[in-house]
Amino acid sequence: MGDDWMQLWVNAAQMKAADQYTIQKLGVPSLELMEHAAQACVQVLEDEKVDLSHVCVVCGSGNNGGDGFAIARILQNNRYSVETFCVGNPEHYTEETQEQMHRLQECGGKITYGMPQEDSYSVVIDAVFGVGLSRKVEGRYRQVIEQMNRMRGTKFAVDIPSGLSATTGCILGCAFKADYTVTFQLKKIGLELSQGRTMAGRVIVPDIGISTDSICEDQEIVRTAGKDIYRKMLPDRPEDSNKGTYGRLLVIAGSKGMAGAAYLNAHAAYMTGAGLVRIYTSSDNREILQTLLPEAIVTTYEEYNKEELLSLLTWADSVCIGSGLGMSRLSEKILKTVIEYVKVPCLIDADGLNLLAENKNYLNQMAERRFVITPHMKEMSRLTGTPVEELKADRIQILKDFISRYRITCVLKDSRTLIASEEKGIRMNLTGNSAMAKAGSGDVLAGVISGWMVQEKEAEDAAELGTYIHGLSGDLAKFEKGVYSVMARDLIEYISKALMKLEEE
């Protein structure tokens, strides 16, 4: 596969729709898919050289359990020592699961009803719950999963670690902590969001013959673009150009003592190729900014000056407002004026978002695609009035509702950042790492996105490309500086390396 692909990230319902289409419309028997699923798991266990000297398989009553019984049979037929435990509710066995139990027993396999009692296994295979997990794990099931987590063997999850929501990545009560997860056909978005990455370990995605035809056009599905797509988004830089060709960016940032935010915005925008950056900031920041970034024009204010602001808005090809802006009445007036009068693409970050949250009526005035907002989870929580925990548990839906209501591009920052617009749906960014979880990182992101906006990228493309490049800079910085020592200014330094890497590949 080249790099011009779109990776799909499905939730539980979308996965079930693909299963059902394959079974009902294409006529592939469910049991055949289950056999492929089990064979794929055994193949991975063998390829990865997992110690199969003493295997423990723990199965539930749904089809995930059915996969587990089939895995047990195949391993046993391959002459491994296997012990199989059934912890599911006998009243809820699916037809396929019953058939797989029967097939295992026919091959001489023994099924123990209840949880494993000892800890002598080289590998523990979790087939308790898959994408059918529908509620919090409690009682006996909780005990089973906790017991499996305590066992010393390699932990192997079938389709998804039991207890992890395939849709949100949240742990519902408790979850299996896997070293490997073999997830069938399509990556479940829950393996990437929230606790998903921590619980899933290494994720392998075998093709088991489930057709994706029915869902690949579905605009509701979250996608990640391959590198080629980002490379093609990079703007041309013709020889016969000048600074005017690459746009004039107005950065409105930095209240008293917060010059750093304005500096990071502006410097990051220059590093992406912006032609000219003007910082509009509190007068206290003039000297420091002129010293830190002589390439920027610095215009300062002491009090609200509507005329000056309007003339700057006329000058600008794009605006980036909010980083370190503060929450004063003055900041509020500036933001209100910008929202009311700006005619060019405009990004709102940080304090700009906190001010928006306090003045939600401004949001209603923004209903045009030229606005990009870059909230982290807490800022999004303030904007939507949804507590952070609820937001984490339902972020995709909340994001969808938000953009369809306000018709703006929203970059929802988290360990996996989502970029949402009506035009392109929801995209998940896969670059970036925990070294970037530091003050100033968001200011750099706002600068990078604004840098693309001012070079005439559509707001949603600028947001996606900017998030990708920002994360890639972080990945390169971490590689050379280590996970603890990456500073926001390093992210800026590594933008050039990230861009060169993307251009070269």
Ligand SMILES: NC(=O)C1=CN([C@@H]2O[C@H](COP(=O)(O)OP(=O)(O)OC[C@H]3O[C@@H](n4cnc5c(N)ncnc54)[C@H](OP(=O)(O)O)[C@@H]3O)[C@@H](O)[C@H]2O)[C@@H](O)CC1
């Ligand atoms: N043909 C196919 O579709 C294919 C599917 N495949 C495999 O099937 C998996 C999906 O199977 P599935 O839909 O049967 O659901 P699954 O994940 O086994 O869970 C349902 C069971 O769990 C129970 N339960 C749920 N939550 C619970 C809780 N908190 N606490 C307690 N119980 C709870 C629920 O109980 P109930 O709600 O009925 O009381 C029910 O018994 C998928 O991940 C993949 O591995 C592959 O073989 C490829 C072909």
Ligand SMILES: [K+]
């Ligand atoms: K599982």
